[in-house]
Amino acid sequence: MSEPTPSDDLMRYLDGELGPEERARVEAALERSTELQRELAIFRALKTDFQELSFHPGSHRRSVWDDVNVRVTRPLGWVFLTVGAAIWMAYGVYVFATTPADPWEKLATGAVAIGILMLLASVIVERYREAATDPYRDVQR
Protein backbone atom coordinates (compact mmCIF):
# COMPACT_ATOMS: atom_id res chain seq x y z
CA MET A 1 0.00 0.00 0.00
CA SER A 2 1.32 3.48 -0.85
CA GLU A 3 2.31 5.96 1.87
CA PRO A 4 -0.30 8.64 2.72
CA THR A 5 0.52 11.96 1.08
CA PRO A 6 0.25 15.34 2.93
CA SER A 7 -3.08 15.93 1.17
CA ASP A 8 -4.39 12.52 2.38
CA ASP A 9 -3.33 13.39 5.93
CA LEU A 10 -5.02 16.78 5.59
CA MET A 11 -8.28 15.06 4.64
CA ARG A 12 -8.04 12.61 7.51
CA TYR A 13 -7.28 15.50 9.85
CA LEU A 14 -10.25 17.49 8.58
CA ASP A 15 -12.56 14.47 8.95
CA GLY A 16 -11.32 13.45 12.41
CA GLU A 17 -9.82 10.16 11.19
CA LEU A 18 -6.37 10.57 12.77
CA GLY A 19 -4.96 9.29 16.03
CA PRO A 20 -3.36 11.72 18.54
CA GLU A 21 0.18 11.22 17.21
CA GLU A 22 -0.81 11.71 13.60
CA ARG A 23 -2.87 14.74 14.55
CA ALA A 24 0.12 16.35 16.24
CA ARG A 25 2.25 15.65 13.15
CA VAL A 26 -0.30 17.29 10.83
CA GLU A 27 -0.71 20.27 13.18
CA ALA A 28 3.06 20.78 13.16
CA ALA A 29 3.02 20.66 9.34
CA LEU A 30 0.17 23.17 9.32
CA GLU A 31 2.16 25.59 11.47
CA ARG A 32 5.02 25.43 9.00
CA SER A 33 3.00 25.81 5.78
CA THR A 34 0.65 28.67 4.92
CA GLU A 35 -0.31 26.80 1.74
CA LEU A 36 -1.54 23.86 3.83
CA GLN A 37 -3.40 26.28 6.15
CA ARG A 38 -5.08 27.87 3.13
CA GLU A 39 -6.17 24.47 1.78
CA LEU A 40 -7.55 23.48 5.16
CA ALA A 41 -9.52 26.74 5.39
CA ILE A 42 -11.03 26.10 1.93
CA PHE A 43 -12.05 22.56 2.80
CA ARG A 44 -13.47 23.64 6.17
CA ALA A 45 -15.58 26.28 4.40
CA LEU A 46 -16.88 23.63 1.99
CA LYS A 47 -17.74 21.38 4.91
CA THR A 48 -19.74 24.19 6.50
CA ASP A 49 -21.53 24.81 3.20
CA PHE A 50 -22.57 21.17 3.13
CA GLN A 51 -24.33 21.63 6.45
CA GLU A 52 -26.49 24.16 4.59
CA LEU A 53 -27.16 21.64 1.84
CA SER A 54 -28.34 18.95 4.20
CA PHE A 55 -32.06 18.41 4.07
CA HIS A 56 -34.68 16.32 5.80
CA PRO A 57 -37.40 14.47 3.93
CA GLY A 58 -40.80 15.85 4.91
CA SER A 59 -42.93 13.81 7.26
CA HIS A 60 -45.88 13.90 4.84
CA ARG A 61 -43.83 12.43 1.98
CA ARG A 62 -45.23 9.05 1.01
CA SER A 63 -43.02 6.21 2.16
CA VAL A 64 -41.71 3.72 -0.39
CA TRP A 65 -42.63 0.91 2.02
CA ASP A 66 -46.05 0.24 0.44
CA ASP A 67 -44.51 -0.37 -2.98
CA VAL A 68 -41.61 -2.32 -1.52
CA ASN A 69 -44.00 -4.48 0.50
CA VAL A 70 -46.06 -5.34 -2.59
CA ARG A 71 -42.94 -6.27 -4.52
CA VAL A 72 -41.30 -8.39 -1.81
CA THR A 73 -44.44 -10.34 -0.94
CA ARG A 74 -45.62 -10.88 -4.55
CA PRO A 75 -43.20 -13.77 -5.32
CA LEU A 76 -44.67 -15.76 -2.40
CA GLY A 77 -48.14 -15.34 -3.92
CA TRP A 78 -46.88 -16.65 -7.25
CA VAL A 79 -45.30 -19.66 -5.56
CA PHE A 80 -48.60 -20.59 -3.84
CA LEU A 81 -50.59 -20.01 -7.04
CA THR A 82 -48.20 -22.10 -9.16
CA VAL A 83 -48.02 -24.97 -6.68
CA GLY A 84 -51.80 -25.00 -6.21
CA ALA A 85 -52.45 -24.86 -9.96
CA ALA A 86 -49.92 -27.66 -10.61
CA ILE A 87 -51.60 -29.92 -8.01
CA TRP A 88 -55.06 -29.28 -9.45
CA MET A 89 -53.85 -29.89 -13.00
CA ALA A 90 -52.10 -33.13 -12.05
CA TYR A 91 -55.23 -34.28 -10.24
CA GLY A 92 -57.39 -33.31 -13.24
CA VAL A 93 -55.15 -35.22 -15.62
CA TYR A 94 -55.23 -38.25 -13.32
CA VAL A 95 -59.04 -38.17 -13.05
CA PHE A 96 -59.38 -37.59 -16.76
CA ALA A 97 -57.04 -40.49 -17.59
CA THR A 98 -58.66 -42.96 -15.19
CA THR A 99 -62.29 -42.09 -15.96
CA PRO A 100 -63.90 -44.66 -18.27
CA ALA A 101 -65.09 -42.74 -21.34
CA ASP A 102 -65.22 -43.00 -25.11
CA PRO A 103 -61.65 -42.47 -26.60
CA TRP A 104 -63.07 -39.83 -29.02
CA GLU A 105 -64.56 -37.97 -26.08
CA LYS A 106 -61.17 -38.00 -24.29
CA LEU A 107 -59.33 -36.96 -27.45
CA ALA A 108 -61.64 -33.98 -28.05
CA THR A 109 -61.52 -32.83 -24.44
CA GLY A 110 -57.72 -33.24 -24.36
CA ALA A 111 -57.34 -31.22 -27.60
CA VAL A 112 -59.48 -28.38 -26.18
CA ALA A 113 -57.44 -28.31 -22.94
CA ILE A 114 -54.10 -28.40 -24.77
CA GLY A 115 -55.30 -25.68 -27.17
CA ILE A 116 -56.34 -23.38 -24.31
CA LEU A 117 -53.01 -23.92 -22.55
CA MET A 118 -51.02 -23.26 -25.73
CA LEU A 119 -52.95 -20.02 -26.42
CA LEU A 120 -52.49 -18.89 -22.83
CA ALA A 121 -48.76 -19.59 -22.98
CA SER A 122 -48.36 -17.71 -26.27
CA VAL A 123 -50.21 -14.64 -24.87
CA ILE A 124 -47.99 -14.66 -21.75
CA VAL A 125 -44.79 -14.93 -23.84
CA GLU A 126 -45.99 -12.11 -26.14
CA ARG A 127 -46.85 -9.82 -23.21
CA TYR A 128 -43.50 -10.56 -21.60
CA ARG A 129 -41.60 -9.65 -24.79
CA GLU A 130 -43.65 -6.48 -25.24
CA ALA A 131 -43.05 -5.39 -21.65
CA ALA A 132 -39.29 -5.77 -22.02
CA THR A 133 -39.16 -3.35 -24.98
CA ASP A 134 -42.02 -1.00 -24.02
CA PRO A 135 -40.63 2.58 -23.97
CA TYR A 136 -43.48 3.67 -21.69
CA ARG A 137 -43.12 0.90 -19.10
CA ASP A 138 -41.89 3.34 -16.44
CA VAL A 139 -44.67 5.85 -17.02
CA GLN A 140 -46.98 5.77 -14.00
CA ARG A 141 -50.68 5.50 -14.70
Added chain:
Amino acid sequence: MQPELERELIRKCKAGDARFYEPLVRAYEPSGLRLAVAMMGNTEDAQDALQEAFIKTYDSLQRFDLRRPFGPWFFQILRNQCRDMLRGRKAKFKVEALDEDLEQRPADAERGPERTRQRNAARDVLWRGLERIGTEHREILVLKELEGFRYAEIAQILEIPEGTVASRLYHARHALRDALVEMNVEHP
Protein backbone atom coordinates in the same frame (compact mmCIF):
# COMPACT_ATOMS: atom_id res chain seq x y z
CA MET B 1 -31.65 1.79 15.24
CA GLN B 2 -29.82 -0.43 17.73
CA PRO B 3 -27.50 -2.94 15.99
CA GLU B 4 -28.92 -5.81 18.04
CA LEU B 5 -32.51 -4.95 17.04
CA GLU B 6 -31.37 -4.53 13.44
CA ARG B 7 -29.77 -7.99 13.44
CA GLU B 8 -32.92 -9.52 14.94
CA LEU B 9 -35.09 -7.93 12.26
CA ILE B 10 -32.78 -9.17 9.52
CA ARG B 11 -32.80 -12.66 11.05
CA LYS B 12 -36.62 -12.72 10.88
CA CYS B 13 -36.59 -11.39 7.31
CA LYS B 14 -34.13 -14.12 6.37
CA ALA B 15 -36.58 -16.63 7.81
CA GLY B 16 -39.08 -15.36 5.23
CA ASP B 17 -41.25 -12.93 7.20
CA ALA B 18 -41.38 -9.71 5.16
CA ARG B 19 -43.32 -7.86 7.90
CA PHE B 20 -40.07 -7.39 9.79
CA TYR B 21 -38.57 -5.57 6.84
CA GLU B 22 -40.80 -2.53 7.38
CA PRO B 23 -38.89 -1.06 10.38
CA LEU B 24 -35.65 -1.40 8.44
CA VAL B 25 -37.11 0.37 5.40
CA ARG B 26 -38.53 3.17 7.52
CA ALA B 27 -35.25 3.57 9.44
CA TYR B 28 -33.07 3.82 6.35
CA GLU B 29 -35.51 5.67 4.09
CA PRO B 30 -34.60 9.26 5.08
CA SER B 31 -30.84 8.84 4.76
CA GLY B 32 -31.29 6.66 1.67
CA LEU B 33 -33.41 9.33 0.06
CA ARG B 34 -30.80 11.98 0.85
CA LEU B 35 -28.07 9.95 -0.84
CA ALA B 36 -30.30 9.06 -3.80
CA VAL B 37 -31.42 12.67 -4.36
CA ALA B 38 -27.83 13.84 -4.22
CA MET B 39 -26.79 11.21 -6.74
CA MET B 40 -29.81 11.37 -9.05
CA GLY B 41 -30.49 15.11 -8.82
CA ASN B 42 -34.26 14.88 -8.44
CA THR B 43 -36.67 13.33 -5.97
CA GLU B 44 -38.67 11.31 -8.48
CA ASP B 45 -35.71 9.29 -9.79
CA ALA B 46 -34.32 9.15 -6.26
CA GLN B 47 -37.49 7.48 -4.96
CA ASP B 48 -37.43 4.98 -7.85
CA ALA B 49 -33.79 4.15 -7.09
CA LEU B 50 -34.52 3.86 -3.38
CA GLN B 51 -37.46 1.53 -3.93
CA GLU B 52 -35.45 -0.73 -6.25
CA ALA B 53 -32.54 -0.73 -3.80
CA PHE B 54 -34.79 -1.84 -0.92
CA ILE B 55 -36.20 -4.66 -3.06
CA LYS B 56 -32.73 -5.80 -4.18
CA THR B 57 -31.54 -5.63 -0.58
CA TYR B 58 -34.43 -7.84 0.57
CA ASP B 59 -33.77 -10.32 -2.24
CA SER B 60 -30.10 -10.48 -1.22
CA LEU B 61 -30.65 -10.78 2.53
CA GLN B 62 -29.82 -14.50 2.50
CA ARG B 63 -26.26 -13.58 1.49
CA PHE B 64 -25.96 -10.90 4.17
CA ASP B 65 -23.41 -11.60 6.89
CA LEU B 66 -25.08 -10.75 10.22
CA ARG B 67 -21.74 -9.93 11.82
CA ARG B 68 -21.43 -6.88 9.58
CA PRO B 69 -23.39 -3.60 9.87
CA PHE B 70 -26.44 -3.36 7.64
CA GLY B 71 -26.15 0.38 6.77
CA PRO B 72 -23.01 0.38 4.62
CA TRP B 73 -24.18 -2.78 2.85
CA PHE B 74 -27.54 -1.21 2.01
CA PHE B 75 -25.89 2.02 0.86
CA GLN B 76 -23.58 -0.01 -1.37
CA ILE B 77 -26.63 -1.53 -3.08
CA LEU B 78 -28.34 1.88 -3.30
CA ARG B 79 -25.25 3.50 -4.74
CA ASN B 80 -24.96 0.78 -7.40
CA GLN B 81 -28.66 1.18 -8.20
CA CYS B 82 -28.23 4.95 -8.68
CA ARG B 83 -25.20 4.40 -10.89
CA ASP B 84 -27.05 1.82 -13.00
CA MET B 85 -29.95 4.22 -13.46
CA LEU B 86 -27.63 7.10 -14.32
CA ARG B 87 -25.83 4.88 -16.85
CA GLY B 88 -29.07 3.72 -18.40
CA ARG B 89 -31.80 5.61 -20.10
CA LYS B 90 -33.83 6.09 -16.94
CA ALA B 91 -32.18 9.23 -15.63
CA LYS B 92 -29.34 11.64 -16.09
CA PHE B 93 -28.04 13.66 -13.17
CA LYS B 94 -29.70 17.00 -13.49
CA VAL B 95 -30.46 19.38 -10.72
CA GLU B 96 -34.12 20.11 -10.58
CA ALA B 97 -36.03 22.24 -8.17
CA LEU B 98 -36.34 20.14 -5.03
CA ASP B 99 -39.71 19.68 -3.46
CA GLU B 100 -40.49 22.17 -0.76
CA ASP B 101 -40.92 19.44 1.82
CA LEU B 102 -37.45 18.13 1.07
CA GLU B 103 -35.81 21.51 1.31
CA GLN B 104 -37.48 22.90 4.35
CA ARG B 105 -36.00 22.18 7.75
CA PRO B 106 -38.01 23.02 10.86
CA ALA B 107 -35.27 25.39 12.04
CA ASP B 108 -35.52 27.37 8.78
CA ALA B 109 -39.12 28.28 9.35
CA GLU B 110 -38.33 29.44 12.88
CA ARG B 111 -35.53 31.73 11.67
CA GLY B 112 -37.70 33.67 9.27
CA PRO B 113 -38.01 34.05 5.51
CA GLU B 114 -34.69 35.89 5.01
CA ARG B 115 -32.72 33.08 6.67
CA THR B 116 -34.65 30.52 4.64
CA ARG B 117 -33.92 32.43 1.44
CA GLN B 118 -30.20 32.60 2.23
CA ARG B 119 -30.05 28.92 3.08
CA ASN B 120 -31.89 28.00 -0.11
CA ALA B 121 -29.52 30.15 -2.16
CA ALA B 122 -26.47 28.46 -0.58
CA ARG B 123 -28.01 25.07 -1.20
CA ASP B 124 -28.79 25.94 -4.79
CA VAL B 125 -25.17 26.95 -5.43
CA LEU B 126 -23.87 23.70 -3.95
CA TRP B 127 -26.32 21.61 -5.97
CA ARG B 128 -25.12 23.31 -9.13
CA GLY B 129 -21.52 22.76 -8.09
CA LEU B 130 -22.26 19.07 -7.52
CA GLU B 131 -23.89 18.88 -10.93
CA ARG B 132 -20.63 20.01 -12.53
CA ILE B 133 -18.39 17.36 -10.96
CA GLY B 134 -18.37 13.68 -11.94
CA THR B 135 -20.39 10.91 -10.31
CA GLU B 136 -17.28 9.49 -8.63
CA HIS B 137 -16.55 12.80 -6.90
CA ARG B 138 -20.20 13.46 -6.10
CA GLU B 139 -20.93 10.13 -4.43
CA ILE B 140 -17.96 10.25 -2.06
CA LEU B 141 -18.79 13.83 -1.05
CA VAL B 142 -22.38 12.89 -0.36
CA LEU B 143 -21.39 9.86 1.73
CA LYS B 144 -18.93 11.90 3.79
CA GLU B 145 -20.60 15.30 4.06
CA LEU B 146 -24.30 14.49 4.00
CA GLU B 147 -24.35 11.09 5.67
CA GLY B 148 -21.23 11.42 7.82
CA PHE B 149 -19.88 7.92 7.18
CA ARG B 150 -16.45 7.03 8.51
CA TYR B 151 -13.67 6.23 6.02
CA ALA B 152 -13.94 2.48 6.69
CA GLU B 153 -17.66 2.55 5.88
CA ILE B 154 -17.13 4.65 2.75
CA ALA B 155 -14.49 2.17 1.60
CA GLN B 156 -17.00 -0.66 2.00
CA ILE B 157 -19.80 1.20 0.22
CA LEU B 158 -17.63 2.28 -2.71
CA GLU B 159 -15.77 -1.05 -2.80
CA ILE B 160 -12.34 0.61 -2.63
CA PRO B 161 -9.37 0.21 -0.25
CA GLU B 162 -9.67 2.34 2.88
CA GLY B 163 -6.36 4.04 2.04
CA THR B 164 -7.88 5.39 -1.18
CA VAL B 165 -10.76 7.21 0.54
CA ALA B 166 -8.67 10.21 1.66
CA SER B 167 -7.17 10.83 -1.77
CA ARG B 168 -10.57 10.44 -3.46
CA LEU B 169 -12.04 12.94 -1.01
CA TYR B 170 -9.17 15.33 -1.65
CA HIS B 171 -9.74 15.26 -5.40
CA ALA B 172 -13.53 15.47 -5.01
CA ARG B 173 -13.28 18.50 -2.71
CA HIS B 174 -10.86 20.15 -5.10
CA ALA B 175 -13.17 19.45 -8.05
CA LEU B 176 -16.11 20.96 -6.20
CA ARG B 177 -14.07 23.94 -5.15
CA ASP B 178 -12.96 24.49 -8.78
CA ALA B 179 -16.56 24.19 -9.94
CA LEU B 180 -17.65 26.80 -7.40
CA VAL B 181 -14.82 29.12 -8.46
CA GLU B 182 -15.96 28.77 -12.07
CA MET B 183 -19.40 29.80 -10.87
CA ASN B 184 -17.82 32.85 -9.19
CA VAL B 185 -18.50 31.62 -5.68
CA GLU B 186 -15.83 32.86 -3.29
CA HIS B 187 -14.18 30.71 -0.64
CA PRO B 188 -11.30 31.76 1.65
